[in-house]
Amino acid sequence: MVRPRDGAGPLIAVIGGAGTVGSAFAFHWLVSAPAGDVVLVDVNADAVRAQLMDLDHLRGLGAHPDVRIGTRAVLAEADVVVLAASLSAPAGPDRASMVTRNAGLLAGLLPDLRLVRPDALVVVATNPVDAITTLVVSSGSLRADQVLGLSLNDTLRFRAALARHFGVEIGRVDGWNLGQHGGAQVPVYSAVSVDGRSRSIDPGDRPPIDRYLAEWFRSYQGLRPGRSTGWASAAGIQRMIDTWWNRRPAPLPCSRMLAGEHGLTGVALGVPVDLTGERPAVVELPLTGAEEAGLLRAGDAVGRAVRTLQDAVARERDAS
Numbered sequence: 001m002v003r004p005r006d007g008a009g010p011l012i013a014v015i016g017g018a019g020t021v022g023s024a025f026a027f028h029w030l031v032s033a034p035a036g037d038v039v040l041v042d043v044n045a046d047a048v049r050a051q052l053m054d055l056d057h058l059r060g061l062g063a064h065p066d067v068r069i070g071t072r073a074v075l076a077e078a079d080v081v082v083l084a085a086s087l088s089a090p091a092g093p094d095r096a097s098m099v100t101r102n103a104g105l106l107a108g109l110l111p112d113l114r115l116v117r118p119d120a121l122v123v124v125a126t127n128p129v130d131a132i133t134t135l136v137v138s139s140g141s142l143r144a145d146q147v148l149g150l151s152l153n154d155t156l157r158f159r160a161a162l163a164r165h166f167g168v169e170i171g172r173v174d175g176w177n178l179g180q181h182g183g184a185q186v187p188v189y190s191a192v193s194v195d196g197r198s199r200s201i202d203p204g205d206r207p208p209i210d211r212y213l214a215e216w217f218r219s220y221q222g223l224r225p226g227r228s229t230g231w232a233s234a235a236g237i238q239r240m241i242d243t244w245w246n247r248r249p250a251p252l253p254c255s256r257m258l259a260g261e262h263g264l265t266g267v268a269l270g271v272p273v274d275l276t277g278e279r280p281a282v283v284e285l286p287l288t289g290a291e292e293a294g295l296l297r298a299g300d301a302v303g304r305a306v307r308t309l310q311d312a313v314a315r316e317r318d319a320s
Helices: 020-032 045-061 072-076 103-115 129-138 152-166 207-222 231-245 289-319
Strands: 012-015 038-041 067-069 080-083 121-124 147-150 177-179 185-187 252-259 265-274
Touching: 012 020, 012 072, 020 038, 020 045, 020 231, 038 045, 038 072, 045 067, 072 103, 080 231, 103 129, 103 289, 121 129, 121 231, 129 147, 129 252, 129 265, 129 289, 147 231, 147 265, 152 177, 152 207, 152 231, 152 252, 177 289, 185 207, 185 289, 231 252, 265 289
Parallel strands: 012 038, 012 080, 038 067, 080 121, 121 147
Antiparallel strands: 147 252, 177 185, 177 265, 252 265
């Protein structure tokens, strides 16, 4: 990996730079990162130009990185490629309908990923994130360890529910929510801590936490916001890139293709990933039997989603 480069920040290409997640990430990076330029790439030329006109004024408020519009050719130069392209948010709360929603985008995008450098990082922020991360790696042009999906939101929601349970601020809570993003989640109750001290949660007290996790997306979509969740996702992408580029020691939950970890191979799931080494590596938490079984179910769920998505992408290619 090329990082870091004489104190310079990474060159980041954002595919879908005019969308909710892509533009929110660009804003977050520009106001928080000391260096590292952002290139916005989007098929909607007017929308991405409008975002640039707005973001460009951040330089007057002290933002150091630069932002500009580019084409997919920038993938050959970028240190980091963020896949944030997506169709508009679904009208209803059904996650299952999202599996094939972005198939057309993927059919056109996957060939361009051959441009990505072998020492670059690809961050997948398009849903269904686990299935798309799996599909991107399976396409053959990128290694499993250079493609990571955004799954931090699941862990943040688990920590929010834990904080409510313990009556403390979320920043004092540590815990992991693994598995399939938004679907077959595996909250790791065996590794919860508050202020660095291990805390146990009686099984009888877990249903409200599990309901919060299961119903969060449905509740959000029920408000009909007209967009996907953007702010926490943008901050999560920034955290992933900053941690990878600067080799920060704390593992992060990421969707990562597995190769035998937890008995799973060939599917990407949300797991802790160490980003300090030359190649991001899975950190296998010690899990209970029930938690391991939950990960196996999550692997089966993602495998089914991948097959459905592959069929949809193939149909889009045949139709084009």
